[in-house]
Amino acid sequence: MLAAWTEEPATSGRRSPCAGDLRRCLDDQKAASLREGSPALKERLRDLQALKGAVLAYRDRFVDAVSADFGHRSRQETSYLDILPVVTTIGYLQRNLARWMRPESRRVAFHFRPGRARVAYQPLGVVGIISPWNYPIVLALTPLATALAAGNRVMLKPSEVTPRTSELLAAMLDEVFPAERVAVVTGDASVAATFANLPFDHLIFTGSTSVGRAVMRAASDNLVPVTLELGGKSPAIVERGTSLRRAAHGIAFGKLANAGQTCIAPDYVLVAQEEVEGFTAAFRREVERFYPQIATNPDYATIVNDRHHARLRGLLDDARAKGGLVQEIGSRDDGRPPLHPRTFLPTLVTRPTDAMSLMQEEIFGPILPIVPYATLDEAIAFVNARARPLALYFFGSKGRAQAEVLARTISGNVTVNDTLLHYAQDDLPFGGVGASGMGAYHGHEGFKALSHARGIFVQPRLNASDVVRPPFRALFERVIAHLLR
CATH class of the missing domain: 3.40.309.10 (Aldehyde Dehydrogenase; Chain A, domain 2)
Known part of the structure; x- marks a missing residue:
């Protein structure tokens, strides 16, 4: 599979805290997720605010790093297209998160009443993100912010094609979050291939269609659901x-x-x-x-x-x-x-x-x-x-x-x-759709994609369920006839 990943040379020199043992890093995050459970609204909002503050504090350094990685890109273009969308997305998540986290009541059929049904959105666990080089800030941090809003932990693999920006992302996120909450993995295409083979609870990839196919094949070995944003000829x-x-x-x-x-x-x-x-x-x-x-x-x-x-x-x-x-x-x-x-x-x-x-x-x-x-x-x-x-x-x-x-x-x-x-x-x-990808990580749909929609039915103490359980009697026949009419 490695051949599909060799689009670019290895350029990153940083040694990730997870380097050499990505599986241990993932296991640490999964253990922390099980130990600490689903983070409350207050904690998620605090994480989002910390991320937004860090992005704003690092703005000038990001502008310089991106320009150096590209050879030249204007301060205005990086600010408008790569940094501003991250800040506005975090603000949007903060404004809507409390409403999204509330359990949703669902209809209960007449013959199951007075039972109650609801859907509760809970974190999946650990989300892996493989981000590209063309917009190295927004395409790394937007899915990261969405995953944090949904209560997940994150392992991020930014692109080796923009090494200065990837190093800066790693430094910023290491400063803001413990490795058990957010871990950044840098390295070449072989590291990316190993990363895609990890048993995440969800994997997000943004990049070319050819590499997207390799990512999906790798994820399928562990039955990891994927969100692929691939591009194509628009x-x-x-x-x-x-x-x-x-x-x-x-x-x-x-x-x-x-x-x-x-x-x-x-x-x-x-x-x-x-x-x-x-x-x-x-x-x-x-x-x-x-x-x-x-x-x-x-x-x-x-x-x-x-x-x-x-x-x-x-x-x-x-x-x-x-x-x-x-x-x-x-x-x-x-x-x-x-x-x-x-x-x-x-x-x-x-x-x-x-x-x-x-x-x-x-x-x-x-x-x-x-x-x-x-x-x-x-x-x-x-x-x-x-x-x-x-x-x-x-x-x-x-x-x-x-x-x-x-x-x-x-x-x-x-x-x-x-x-x-x-x-x-x-x-x-x-x-995307078809060859241009699958799934979405923006908006309310993004929150849902990175959450488990857990259906819950609550049976009250007083109910009529015994009518449709053995031993079957005449009343059962009348009830079934009514329901099948």
Whole structure:
């Protein structure tokens, strides 16, 4: 199984408190969970507040670490996309947790009354989290906060691709929580493979589809339930006749945030065939609006490492070789180099075909194929002919076209007339479907996913249950006849 995990080199030098004996670390947490039982509301709120305070205190250090790991990423982008969502999510959990923790009364059938039924949500125990490199703070700490809100203990394996950020996460969490509550495991792909094989009570993985398959296989050996957030090729459909400026504005934002290294970035855009040229021009204008002189603009992030940079170059070479028209945006006329060697300029690809690699795999970078369509039915069929995506975007009016797209496609989540923003809605579940993942860890659904919904029936002292128990008499026959009528 290890081959599936070797996407990146080992770069982390920190020795985790669990290093060399991950199973012992897990056993310690499970023993503490059994010994101390389900934490009360007050304790959970205290943990969440401590986590929020630590994130705010570490903000400047996180900004510097992420930028160093990427080569360059702006302070503003890290603050807005990686730190702010953690803080707002914790606030949302704090406001709703008391209500979520209350047992829910459930209906009792007439012939079982006056018995009472309820559902109590109790912690699962120990939740394992494997988080990715592209948003190394929010994609580690959002599931962590949700797991703590549900009363669980957590073992976190952050990505080795962003070693400075992972080390800082470990230092912060070691400072805030005892290892029996939250433990951070750093290391290379072999450590991640061992981690996925542990008998957690639940395992959350965010990353590529190929590694997601390996995670699910590993978890299945121990019957560990999984939440997988995997990505895929998320489409944007632009309705014929809609504002191309508005569509280009939203798509440029979603495609170029973090230089396209976003699991829910629009992967390709479907545009009416007679509007492709107009959309291309509008997209160029919006890129210049967001990032003037983008090659040296400090607001624009770099590609995380040389391997991913070379992979993106390979996608463009393949597209050119197979007849695609490749149009780079923002090249410098004076020949001076960009801000960083791994700065990858936004690139449009028209005339894409299914034979091209960039139409077969998730791009995960600032390359945008533009696919023309003749009819809306054709655009919907194009989406449905591919694996179900993590996100879908529609730009157009509130009318038949929007209703058709929403009714006839299946995706993780949808944003209409913008991109990415469904992720920021704390009260919406977030997750994939089919090849883009399973389960959700946001919102109330996230709390439920990381809790055991325990059904409880209470039989009062005075009840009529003996009527339907042996020895069976005439009254039994009358009762059963009534119930089966």
